[in-house]
Amino acid sequence: MKKGLNLLEALGGYPDGVGVSRVATDAALPVSTTHRLLNDLVASGFASFDPETRRYYLGLKVFELSSRVSLTKGLSEVALPVMRRLSEEVGESVFMGVREGADILLVEKVVGPGRLQVNDNVGSRIPLHRLAQGKSILAFLPEDEREELIEQMTLEPETPRTITDPGMLRDELEITRERGWANVDGENEEGVRAIATPILDARRRPVAAVAIAAPAFRVPMRELKKRAPKLLDAVREIEVQLPPSSALLSKT
DSSP states (O other): OHHHHHHHHHHTTOTTOBOHHHHHHHHTOOHHHHHHHHHHHHHHTSEEEETTTTEEEEOHHHHHHHHHHHHHHHHHHHHHHHHHHHHHHHTSEEEEEEEETTEEEEEEEEOOSSSSOOOOOTTOEEEGGGSHHHHHHHHTSOHHHHHHHHHHOOOOOSSTTSOOOHHHHHHHHHHHHHHSOEEEESSSSTTEEEEEEEEEOTTSOEEEEEEEEEETTTSOHHHHHTTHHHHHHHHHHHHTTOOGGGGGGGOO
16 A cells, blocks of 8 residues: 555656656656556556556546545534534534545544543544434435445444344435434444434535534433434534535535
């Protein structure tokens, strides 16, 4: 992996393309190894190859990821002030995640003001079906995309409460669409409860989701559900501030 990253960095220094021998020298790799790695990068979209000039270039996948980083940063700048205020109002931790394939990537968090708070790590990747954020995003995807994802997902259990049956997941997603928010009760981590609602762009596609999470021993589920109106209001406030380019985040 390190060699591949070194190659990408070397390619970045040649916007007009570069031959295999030159980039091999820059990356301090044998030509044969460089050629093999470049073929892998081309196949995955991280590099491109012009057969006429025999030159390699950075691929569209690199620029796509760069754009997503920039867009996610912009989304965070809008969402974080609202998340902080929501956390103060409900007294619990608040998280934001975006979909990466069949996973949720946690990109922001605000730890609650009291003691004994839920405190997951930013950067964690967790399967969609185990998180309230994941369920809320799934529920608001177009039906064909949702069904394609469900068919791809293995629904592996993390706890005895994890939903592992596609039919049960579909039923819960239907309820989520009707009321506007999802919930989990120990489905990813025993002793942790959460509710979440998606952030929708101008096309009404989910670009991210915001969740309120609380320890089960301290907050009964019926009490956590009473905080759903505040969560919905907070997310609507984020939505009206979204830049038009945020729609690109929903294409994952």
